[in-house]
Amino acid sequence: xxxxxxxxxxxxxxxxxxxxxxxxxxxxxxxxxxxxxxxxxxxxxxxxxxxxxxxxxxxxxxxxxxxxxxxxxxxxxxxxxxxxxxxxxxxxxxxxxxxxxxxxxxxxxxxxxxxxxxxxxxxxxxxxxxxxxxxxxxxxxxxxxxxxxxxxxxxxxxxx
Amino acid sequence: xxxxxxxxxxxxxxxxxxxxxxxxxxxxxxxxxxxxxxxxxxxxxxxxxxxxxxxxxxxxxxxxxxxxxxxxxxxxxxxxxxxxxxxxxxxxxxxxxxxxxxxxxxxxxxxxxxxxxxxxxxxxxxxxxxxxxxxxxxxxxxxxxxxxxxxxxxxxxxxx
Numbered sequence: 001x002x003x004x005x006x007x008x009x010x011x012x013x014x015x016x017x018x019x020x021x022x023x024x025x026x027x028x029x030x031x032x033x034x035x036x037x038x039x040x041x042x043x044x045x046x047x048x049x050x051x052x053x054x055x056x057x058x059x060x061x062x063x064x065x066x067x068x069x070x071x072x073x074x075x076x077x078x079x080x081x082x083x084x085x086x087x088x089x090x091x092x093x094x095x096x097x098x099x100x101x102x103x104x105x106x107x108x109x110x111x112x113x114x115x116x117x118x119x120x121x122x123x124x125x126x127x128x129x130x131x132x133x134x135x136x137x138x139x140x141x142x143x144x145x146x147x148x149x150x151x152x153x154x155x156x157x158x159x160x
Numbered sequence: 161x162x163x164x165x166x167x168x169x170x171x172x173x174x175x176x177x178x179x180x181x182x183x184x185x186x187x188x189x190x191x192x193x194x195x196x197x198x199x200x201x202x203x204x205x206x207x208x209x210x211x212x213x214x215x216x217x218x219x220x221x222x223x224x225x226x227x228x229x230x231x232x233x234x235x236x237x238x239x240x241x242x243x244x245x246x247x248x249x250x251x252x253x254x255x256x257x258x259x260x261x262x263x264x265x266x267x268x269x270x271x272x273x274x275x276x277x278x279x280x281x282x283x284x285x286x287x288x289x290x291x292x293x294x295x296x297x298x299x300x301x302x303x304x305x306x307x308x309x310x311x312x313x314x315x316x317x318x319x320x
Binding site for chain 1: 274
């Protein structure tokens with residue numbers, strides 16, 4: 001069970017957008033060159049986060065993407081779910097209902113104990129992702145990456 | 161990102177084995193009929209948990225599977241990883257290293273902040289699964305399922 005590469009790409013692109021100066025946009029072409037990923041596949045990831053209302057894109061020579069809301073209001077979970085969907089990682093197909101010893105073939109009312117445990121684990125994963133916003137990430141990146149490198153990258157992205 | 165159906169099947173089969181009387185085994189055929197799942201695919205799931213050392217199987221007319229260690233010493237995570245593998249759900253391909261502004265093309269020493277957050281979420285998921293053993297599950301099932309139904313199921317499984 002491994003997340004699509006587009007989750008990684010979408011997270012990196014949203015991190016870039018969170019650092020853009022007010023009113024600026026970044027093009028798909030610049031984002032694809034900056035991250036060294038194929039433009040066509042990256043477009044799909046950007047469309048997914050756009051459809052989820054996390055970013056907004058405009059067409060044209062000065063077009064591009066920017067966040068659709070504050071970086072503090074976009075979580076890792078928002079981005080992961082935009083690309084991967086919201087389906088639980090554990091799909092209970094209720095195989096206990098196939099038990100040949102069930103006389104009336106009624107399915108038990110309570111969800112299966114196995115599914116309940118698997119869903120709790122899924123929720124723990126989502127809780128962690130929900131707790132981190134793009135603003136939190138930005139704070140970490142400012143500590144991790146030298147300031148001149150961040151500035152150079154921002155200049156490069158906006159010059160494309 | 162959804163777990164294979166075989167994870168569900170393996171968990172249910174191990175739950176059955178955890179309830180077997182001392183010295184008893186249950187056949188693949190009985191497990192497949194009991195859960196209403198195809199025997200050939202179920203065999204692969206059982207082989208996976210067998211290769212991970214969680215269950216042991218014998219061939220022959222009286223052959224079958226049983227747990228290879230105490231139910232208290234087999235966690236949900238053991239079973240999930242036996243079927244799905246141990247790879248992290250987030251695969252960091254280090255796309256930040258493709259940044260055209262990196263002068264010396266050296267990759268940063270510290271793991272990417274995005275990957276660190278994704279890995280923490282993965283670990284939270286695994287922690288939850290690691291914390292629940294087959295014995296814990298058994299305790300829950302005894303509370304959830306009427307005793308006569310458990311007994312009837314056990315009798316059916318061992319009579320096949």
